[in-house]
Amino acid sequence: DAGITQSPRHKVTETGTPVTLRCHQTENHRYMYWYRQDPGHGLRLIHYSYGVKDTDKGEVSDGYSVSRSKTEDFLLTLESATSSQTSVYFCAISGPTGGHTEAFFGQGTRLTVV
């Protein structure tokens, strides 16, 4: 899995609670991404980062925030979880160059909001 660890792997949380998912990489790649995967939608980009403290929104960023204080860690936070955020979340990394390169994915975090 290209040195990517997601934690936790599974989580059940209640509506309205904050949740933080962690992505840790050992590849020293510059670019990191958070995707969510839902049936019929493939993978949709939530947020991404091009370096420490350099983040931007993807296509489905509402209700999510991210932080990247170190190259190796990219955190995804659901400030107040809703049932529509029940999904499988994948972290991906790519780089280190600025050109096109494939993204490597973690094993995913299955989040259930009840």
Add this chain to the structure above:
Amino acid sequence: GESVGLHLPTLSVQEGDNSIINCAYSNSASDYFIWYKQESGKGPQFIIDIRSNMDKRQGQRVTVLLNKTVKHLSLQIAATQPGDSAVYFCAESLRSNDYKLSFGAGTTVTVRA
């Protein structure tokens, strides 16, 4: 909305036959394409990629074809094996859009023994 999609959500293939998985994209400016394989309970795994200045690229048992005229991408798997059963996604990227990948909904391939 999504700019990349697959023609068929499911594909059933006899073991040993060749598989062809299709993908249509709508953005003519896309300049990089990737195929991923996702097995149950795992993250997507890179299979092969192709840049827009190419129309064919071969890997081990896999070939990707790109037809920019009709905005079509395909993945051919030779001599399909039971281990090829998975969901296959195509993804596209735009250099002008900071290289972010956009994914289609996926095709589920089932290999019959």
